[in-house]
Amino acid sequence: MTMAKLAKLDDIVSLCKRRGFIYQSSEIYGGLASCYDYGPLGAELKRNVRHAWWKAVVQMRDDVVGLDCSILMHPMAWKASGHADKFADLVTVCKKCNTRTRVDHLQEKNDGGPAQEHTEHIDIETEAGKPHDLGRKVCPACGAVGQFGPPMAFKLMFETQMGANVNDQMTLYLRPETAQGIFANFRNVLDSTRVKVPFGIGQIGKSFRNEVTTKAFIFRTREFEQAELEFFCKPGTDEDWYNHWKEQRFNWYLNLGIKKENLRFREHEKDELAHYAKACVDVEYKFPFGQGDWQELEGIANRTDYDLRQHQRGMRTMNDWFENKGDLMKISLRQEDLDYAKGPLSFFDEEAKERYIPYVIEPSAGIDRSTLAFLVDAYDEEEVNGETRNLLRFHPHLAPVKAAVFPLVKKDGMPEIATKLYNDLKGCFATFYDEKSAVGRRYRRQDEAGTPYCLTIDGQTKEDNTVTVRERDSMVQTRVNIDQVKTYLRDKLDL
RNA sequence: GCGGGUGUAGCUCAGUGGUAGAGCGUCACGUUGCCAACGUGAAUGUCGUGGGUUCGAAUCUCAUCACCCGCUCCA
Numbered sequence: 001m002t003m004a005k006l007a008k009l010d011d012i013v014s015l016c017k018r019r020g021f022i023y024q025s026s027e028i029y030g031g032l033a034s035c036y037d038y039g040p041l042g043a044e045l046k047r048n049v050r051h052a053w054w055k056a057v058v059q060m061r062d063d064v065v066g067l068d069c070s071i072l073m074h075p076m077a078w079k080a081s082g083h084a085d086k087f088a089d090l091v092t093v094c095k096k097c098n099t100r101t102r103v104d105h106l107q108e109k110n111d112g113g114p115a116q117e118h119t120e121h122i123d124i125e126t127e128a129g130k131p132h133d134l135g136r137k138v139c140p141a142c143g144a145v146g147q148f149g150p151p152m153a154f155k156l157m158f159e160t161q162m163g164a165n166v167n168d169q170m171t172l173y174l175r176p177e178t179a180q181g182i183f184a185n186f187r188n189v190l191d192s193t194r195v196k197v198p199f200g201i202g203q204i205g206k207s208f209r210n211e212v213t214t215k216a217f218i219f220r221t222r223e224f225e226q227a228e229l230e231f232f233c234k235p236g237t238d239e240d241w242y243n244h245w246k247e248q249r250f251n252w253y254l255n256l257g258i259k260k261e262n263l264r265f266r267e268h269e270k271d272e273l274a275h276y277a278k279a280c281v282d283v284e285y286k287f288p289f290g291q292g293d294w295q296e297l298e299g300i301a302n303r304t305d306y307d308l309r310q311h312q313r314g315m316r317t318m319n320d321w322f323e324n325k326g327d328l329m330k331i332s333l334r335q336e337d338l339d340y341a342k343g344p345l346s347f348f349d350e351e352a353k354e355r356y357i358p359y360v361i362e363p364s365a366g367i368d369r370s371t372l373a374f375l376v377d378a379y380d381e382e383e384v385n386g387e388t389r390n391l392l393r394f395h396p397h398l399a400p401v402k403a404a405v406f407p408l409v410k411k412d413g414m415p416e417i418a419t420k421l422y423n424d425l426k427g428c429f430a431t432f433y434d435e436k437s438a439v440g441r442r443y444r445r446q447d448e449a450g451t452p453y454c455l456t457i458d459g460q461t462k463e464d465n466t467v468t469v470r471e472r473d474s475m476v477q478t479r480v481n482i483d484q485v486k487t488y489l490r491d492k493l494d495l
Numbered sequence: 496g497c498g499g500g501u502g503u504a505g506c507u508c509a510g511u512g513g514u515a516g517a518g519c520g521u522c523a524c525g526u527u528g529c530c531a532a533c534g535u536g537a538a539u540g541u542c543g544u545g546g547g548u549u550c551g552a553a554u555c556u557c558a559u560c561a562c563c564c565g566c567u568c569c570a
Contacts, residue, residue: 009563013563014506015506017505018505018520024561027561029560030560031543033560033562086570091568154569177570209569209570211568211569213568216563299570301570364570384530384531385530388531389530389531390531408529436522438529438530438531440529441530442530443530443531444531445531448531456529458528458529459528470529470530477529
């Protein structure tokens with residue numbers, strides 16, 4: 001059972017390389033852990049996934065606008081969001097059972113009380129060098145007391161330096177999520193686009209996290225692409241909007257062909273929620289790897305008014321930042337103004353004549369994870385005349401190539417007609433032309449790339465001006481007038 | 496980070512100290528008139544990388560890198 005599933009992921013990985021969907025990064029140098037590149041077909045597929053998200057979440061919505069933020073942001077953005085403090089941990093290893101535990105999660109022997117080592121709001125590197133008394137701490141895994149190695153520092157944010165002059169550089173972070181760029185531009189969008197709450201801001205872009213462990217092909221990588229929507233709504237209406245987006249996002253995957261039995265919701269338990277979140281649900285896909293199988297594709301969270309309020313605090317803390325020469329560890333966010341609801345990141349509701357900080361519903365999807373899920377879900381093998389047919393049953397919107405044009409044979413004027421049709425179609429869809437080898441082989445090659453339609457010019461074409469349209473999933477062939485092919489495909493592909 | 500496994504042609508893999516191989520795929524030519532046809536020919540290798548042992552290493556050994564599985568960790 002498990003073996004079959006593993007074999008299936010291996011098949012996908014091998015197909016991905018063989019057909020140019022996904023390669024390992026820097027392969028000629030032995031690879032770089034957790035990094036992957038998208039080849040010619042993969043780049044098209046991923047682009048189509050992005051486009052499908054943007055169309056559903058931004059283009060088709062009257063209440064959502066788009067945004068494209070820089071990856072580098074002012075360091076205070078990460079102080080306000082909490083990442084600068086919370087994305088650094090001290091971790092220690094139990095020498096007895098080799099289990100790793102966060103130092104601030106360890107409990108003293110016998111007292112059962114809360115952890116006494118606090119590792120938040122500290123300079124993680126300085127702290128790791130200091131002596132820590134773990135002599136009375138209990139390993140939560142095996143119960144051994146005081147058997148810990150020296151604490152190791154983990155920093156989950158990538159750091160980089162801005163400024164070519166090495167004596168005048170500032171440490172910046174590569175964003176660990178795209179969301180904060182949206183919150184930081186909330187005021188700009190309000191002031192420049194005439195949007196009114198309820199409304200959303202959507203964005204697609206790269207994020208970076210130094211995950212402790214990477215996982216399963218492109219599922220968990222340190223550089224990854226997110227598609228995030230921050231939907232701002234009036235407090236009190238947030239639960240309705242939360243349910244609205246849950247439904248919208250779940251159906252998005254189903255509408256793009258993910259099989260129902262492979263998709264589910266998983267609501268987070270109360271004690272699993274981040275302290276600012278009122279509710280959170282994961283959309284999970286049943287991947288063919290690992291033991292858990294069900295893995296998160298997207299998280300939909302009710303983040304309340306936490307983020308905008310935090311950034312208001314961040315704005316009030318700028319003097320401290322200057323006075324401490326930009327050392328984030330030396331400063332704490334200032335308290336909120338008592339009148340925070342009327343602060344710079346508040347919204348004035350004309351109808352109700354009141355000012356408030358909107359609540360936020362955040363659907364946050366992983367583009368790479370979704371792309372992998374679409375690949376895995378589309379993969380199929382079937383028996384045809386005793387031979388195995390490998391194919392990818394992509395939804396037409398996701399298929400990297402929409403149509404392939406073939407002359408049945410390379411003579412009798414067929415290539416000329418086929419080339420003309422190809423040149424006509426490629427302006428509208430991603431189209432592929434092939435005149436090499438037997439036509440059956442060409443069909444099968446396109447099956448493996450997931451191309452939904454193949455068009456073959458044959459002897460009859462010159463007689464009655466029709467071509468064979470061969471359908472990927474059923475292999476059924478129909479004849480269509482060559483002048484009608486573009487309209488026919490547009491209709492079938494829903495483009 | 497710990498434990499287990501793997502790494503040889505684009506892919507799947509054989510090769511256990513003595514000339515680097517097969518199938519599939521790719522390319523060319525011929526044939527071929529609708530589902531991975533056939534014939535002939537061709538190209539393709541830092542044997543993951545680096546050191547060591549040896550007359551000689553894909554093979555033994557050490558280190559390292561990458562991937563998979565299980566722990567662990569994880570807004």
